[in-house]
Structures are given as structure tokens and as C-alpha cells.
Amino acid sequence: MSDKGYDEPRLKPLRILGRTVHHDDAVKYALLAVASVASVIVLAIIGFILANSIPAIEAIGLREFFTGDIWRPTRGHFGASTVITGTLLVTLGAIVFALPLGLGAAIFISELAPKKYREPLKLLSEIFSGIPSVVYGFFGLVVVVPFLLNNVPGATQGQSWLAGSILLGIMALPTIISVSEDAISSVPRSYREASLAMGATRWQTTSRVVVPAAISGISAATILGIGRAIGETMAVMMVTGNAPIFPEPLSNLMSPIRTITATLAIEMNEVPVGSTHFHALFLLALILFLVVLLVNSLSRLVMRRMKEKFNPTKQPKKRSVRYLDAMAILAKVFTGVRYVVILGIVWIIADLWFSPSAAIAITAAALALMLSSRFLSANNMQRLAHSGLTLVMAVVLALLVIIVGDIVIKGIPALSVEFITDYPARGGRDGGIYPAIVGTLKLVFGTVLIAVPLGVISGIYLADYAKDTRYTRIIRASIDNLAGTPSVVFGLFGLAAFVIYFDFGFSLLAGWLTLAFLVMPVIIRTTEEAVKRVPSELKEASLALGASKWETITKVVLPAAFPGVITGSIISIGRAAGETAPIMFTAVVAYQTRMGGGITDPVMALPYHLYYLATNIPDAYDQQYGTALVLLLLVLAIYASATVLRHHYNKKLNW
């Protein structure tokens, strides 16, 4: 080093556009630019979808669109009220199914399970969220639908509202379980102690103090579950029968039904680009997007307020006191109406399964049971409640075992070397799935190549550079919205933007871009979290040695945050590998006997192949199960490796 080495700045300020820009500032603006990509995408999604729906508004009219009840685009009827209602009904049913199970399991995990079983139980319930939605749909089609058909008296078909709600309910379970479990276990221990110290039983403490205190988190969980259910495509489409009608009567759970998402998925590939029908589908997507946006914003609001809640020594702000009061009222309403809700459900199901007179008797019996619980001693009540919770947990685990078990057991006989290495034959009835496997790997590879750099850089920016300004808040909100946007909306966006507007056609490239934007939020979040967890002493030590902020990040922070970043990337791979809706309008074909090599060629992919076989070639049973198993194993293996990695490093790096 020269004598005057101290005086000369090691990193010379840059001259950009005639202005002197400090080195760290230049880096900061570069990162900011990348982080803004998320906002640009959200704007682009809104822009493309809005632009494509306006012609439909002009041609059809919003009034006709929302109130008309005939959806027959080929005849020029664009009344969407049946499909909008369908979406609402299926979602409602899903929540009615999932909330008791999810909340019960969450309470069990947090309050009842011995400490050493808590983590394993949480992990198991996470597996639900790893199963691709097309696999759920397949399971629904081959197991749930026939089951309903054979067991519901008088049922003429199994593809129904009920089937859709059951599947969506199962799919909403992991969200509800993990978010409520978080909320419940973060209720301060001191509340539990105060209650127990007054001689309350554990169950009284749980039901009267802990759950009401966690009500915001539980509502957020429910809302998130609703958001998930509204946006779900493949599973619902495969099991609801897709008839655009109102159930007759409206409580007829065995009626076929059609959702917005299913309409998009079924019709999008078959309409002439630019027709009224084409634009009407975009209008549906716009509605879907806005509803999900609203739902997700609501859940975020609720969560944010929850954080201010558990700080007893600090006086809360006026606003949050008012909010607390509102939440207390909500908790009361919830406790008040739960009997009515439970009885209503009992009645509807009994009516469906048996007969109207039996339904009255069963409902009355349920009512009597509920009333008599008031006369139980506190200890017996606790015994009853704890058995109930244990039962709920068992049901949740049984569902998991049944779904995974069915596919594994029936899929294994279909597996063979040829199945993996051969091209399909006779339209998929024979042969293997080689091009689908390769296609999925190609899709995943490119997706990761695009999404990881964008995501990691955005994550670093948010963790280390972003101050809480309006601009960064917009970026954060965009990322949240992107994470909540239904995958079918990504598919439509990909179609409008990449396939048509940029004229990439049905191609690997269009699939890459679409999937990359879909998985980016996951990578951003995990990176941000990982970077934030690097202890500030480490950063300060580096800065104190005279390293620039950027050097500190690349040489100290990133290596320390590496496991977290990798975990996020792996999870995004799993997600990309399992998604169907985003690629079905952008990149995939059902059948190939020869693969194209370029990025402008379409590919086959496992999820879409499974969908195609399940819905078009019903007798190709072995092929279906074999494909489902390969897809399931692939995705679960990816998630499992992410989990193992996370646990491994969490143990090792115990800051």
C-alpha cells in the first residue's frame, strides 16, 4: 500500500450523467431498480388484463355481465353471475370444511401436543401445501368423486360443489393451520399463567383466553385460506363438473357448479384471440384478481394490527385500542354464532346423506348435546374438548395419509424404467412420460435462472437498503400481491404479454417468464428474511474495517445468508415444477412424440400431462397414477430437501 493510501478513496466515486455518485449510492440505485421489477410486473399484470377486458365491458356491458345468468359464449350470452356465484359457493364450502379442521389442528399442535411432537406435526401439515394442485384434482377425480357418487343417496353424479369444497378445503388446510398456529402460540405465556393461576382448567384457558386473544391471527388465517381457495384452478376444475348453473335448490351440495378459475382454464385455449369471448375471459380474470387483492390486503391489515396487541406495558395508540375493541366484538360474535353455524352444517349434511326428517332429528340431537355440555364439570368438559381436538388432528393426518398413500400404492405398479425413458404412445394410453419429465426440468431450469437473480437482489435490497419510504412500501405491497395472485391469472398474463404481445408464441420462453414471475415473491421473501437474520455485529465488524456496504454484503452477509437463499430457491423450484395453470396457456402441449430443442418450441410437462390424461383418457389408469406419482415424488423431494437444509442450518448457525 502506498504512503498516502489512507487519503485516496479506495472506491472512486463514479461519474454518471455528469454527476458524481458515491459508490454505495450507485449500488443502491442499481438494486432498487431490480427490486422495482416486482412492482413493474404487478402493474403489467393489471395493465394487460385491464386492457384486454375493456373491449368486453364495451361489448357486453357490466350490467349484463354481472346479472345475466346464461354463460354461453358461442351464442353470445355472457352472463357471469353463475360462475361468480359458483366461486363464492365453492369457497364458502371449503372454509366451512377447513376452518374447524385447521383451527382444531392448530390448537392441538400449539396447546396440547407434547413439545417434541410440535415441529414434526407442523412439518407434516406443511406437506399438504407441497402437493401440486393437479395432483389434488386427480385424487379428487379418481377417489372423492366416485366416493360421493356411491355414498350420497340419490346422487346422479359425483362431480359437484361438495367435491370441489372438500378438495379446496384440504388445500386451504396448511395455510389455516400454520397461520393460526403461529397466532395461537404467540399469545404471551403470561396470559395462560394468569388464567391457570385463578384455577381455570387448561381448556378454559385455551377457549376463553388464548383463542380469543389470537382471534386476529385466526381471522387472517381464514382470510388467507379464502384467498387461496378463490384462486385455485386445477383441482376445482377437475371435480366440480363445470356446469355454469346455480345449484337447485341453492343448498344442493351435489349440484355441479362452475368457478371463475375453471371457466378461464377450460375456455382460454379454445377462443379466437381478440373475440368478445376472449376479452370476456380477461374480464373474469380481472374480477378474480381484484377480489383476491382485496382479500389478501384485508388479511395483511389484520395481521399488522395484531402485532401491536401483545405489548401490555406500552400504552397502545388510540387507533389500535379501537381496533382491539372491534376484535373483542368479533370474538364474541364468533362465539355467539358458532352454535348456529355448526347446527346449520349438521343439518345440511344430514339432509344430504339421509332424509329431511332424519335431518331434523339429528340436528335436534346435536343441539341437545351442545346444551348438555353446559352441565358438564369443567374437568369433564376439558376431557371432551381435548378428545375432540385429538380426533381433529387424527383426521387431518389421515387425510394426508390417504392422499399420499393412494397415489403411492397405485402408482408404484405403473412405474418402470421404460415409463421414465419412453415417449408416450397412442395419445398417452401407452408408453412413457420421458418428454414430460424433460419438459418440466427444462421449465424449472429456465425459471430458476431468471427468478433467482431477480429475487435475491430484490431481497437484499429490501433487507439492507430499503428505508421505510412510500416507494419501498409500494414495492413490498407489490410483492405481497404478486405472492397472492392466483396462478391462473399469471397464465392469462403470460398469454397476453409473452405469447401474444411479444409474440414468443406457445414456447418454453413464455413459460419461463410466466413461472419466474410467479415464484419470484418466494425467493424475495426468504432472501430478505435470511439476510435480516445475519447478526448486525457481523455487518458492523466488516464496515468498521473500512469495507463498503456492498463489499460487506457480498463477502459477509450473503455467505452467511446463503442457506436461507438456497432454501427459498429450492422451494421456488418445487412450486414451478408443480404448477399447471400458468403454463397451460403459455408453454405446454398435451402430446409430443418428438421434442423440439429451442426456447421458442413448446414442451410437455408433468402437471399438464397428468391433467390431460385424467380428463381426456379416463381408461389410462396406470399412466395417470404413474404420472401423478412421479410428479408427487419430484415435488415432495424438492420440498423435503429444502426443509432438511433449513433445519440443518438452523441448528448449525445459532446466532
Add this chain to the structure above:
Amino acid sequence: MTDNIIDINGLNLWYGDNQALVDVSMPVMKNKITALIGPSGCGKSTLLRCINRMNDIIEGCRVEGEIMFHDRNIYSPETDVMGLRKKIGMIFQKPNPFPMSIYENVTYGPKVHGVNSREALDSIVEECIRSSALWDEVQDRLGASAMSLSGGQQQRLCIARALSVSPEVILMDEPTSALDPIATSKIEDLAQELKRDYTVVIVTHNMQQASRISDYTGFMYMGKLIECGKTEEIFENPQEELTERYITGRFG
């Protein structure tokens, strides 16, 4: 005329393999205030929590010995733990009102124990909040969230909540350590009031507080009860050198 309401005999306690109480024996006098003092980590809170079996909820905690309350060993298997905790209430270091209204905080305990009539609950609320010297400050906003109270008010609400199930004994674990001096002196005055109807056991780090408000004092060190007796005697004429060094601040 006073007598022992609680007798602790030969109590040992382990958290896993770590012994936190070693052969502790001491009486607690009825309608008196008993203070537990000693350096941090010596087992004061642990001992206090044994008295209403709050240690039951800690995994891996094991107790030997006996605590007699009304001539029955509370650690005998037939003890009704819920009933015991109703009789022996507890106030914690950090005020921990439930995130409910002031009114509901006080009615929580009675409701749990089966009181449901509106009039009975109303009168319990008024009586307990008056006893905890909070009535004037909150009487016109009983429906407001307990979280809107100041720290000192919250702690007095917690005392009202503890009184709501008519306990005989109130255990207080450093009830003033999270409060400012004015709120502290209110709680101290309140403790003096309470001993007419209740028996109080209070853990404190503050030697002045112990000597100001307590009738009896126990000094603990490393899980052992070194010495206990009348507060004046402990402070003016301690029998053990360890006690003397601690109360004169020459410790360590």
C-alpha cells in the same frame, strides 16, 4: 392471634437435573405479609410458584416434600389443583391483564368457577376493583380494553382479578418491578390494606420494600432458605452472616 396458614416442609425441586430448591421449610402466617428476598436466581419465584402448584405446567419440573395448607398436603395426589389455585391467587411481575375489557378481566375468574348471574358479577366487579383501589379511576369505563390502562393501573386490575375468586392467600412475584415509584407506592399501600382480609406472600428485590411492608421475611440463597422470621429481626439482628451481608449490601 395469628396462626400458620401454610407450612412448607422439606421442599426440594428440580428442573430436569438442576436442583432449584433445597430442603426449604418455612411457615406462612395468616393475615400477614411475608416477603421473600435473595439474589437473582436463588429460587424465590420457584418457591412462590410451588405454593399454588404453578410449577405443574413446566415440563420436567419435579417436586419432593410437602406444603401444608389447611392441614392438607397440596402435593398429595388427591388435591384439586384448580380449587387450590382459586384459594391461592397470584400476581405476576409484569402486569398481564387479558386483552379484554376491564369488566371482563374481573369476571373471568368467577365465570370460570360457575358464577353467571349478572348481578352477582356486577357486585364482584365493583367490590374487587374498589379493594384494589382502582374504582375511582375506571368506574366510568369498565367496558374499555384493559390494554388502555397505564402499567400501574393494569397491575391493580390484575390484583382485582385475583381477588375476584375470593382467595385466602395472594402470591405476588415482584409486583412492582415494572412500575414507576408512584405506582409502586400505591401497590405497597394496597398490600397493607389487603392483609386485613388476605394473607400475602411477596417476592421482592427491593430491600426497602421488604422492610417497609412485610411482617415476616425469608432470605434465600442458592435454592436454600437461609433464614426466616420477623422482619425487624431479620433486618436488625440477622442470625446468619450471609443474611447480614445481603441486607447491608455487602454481597458478592
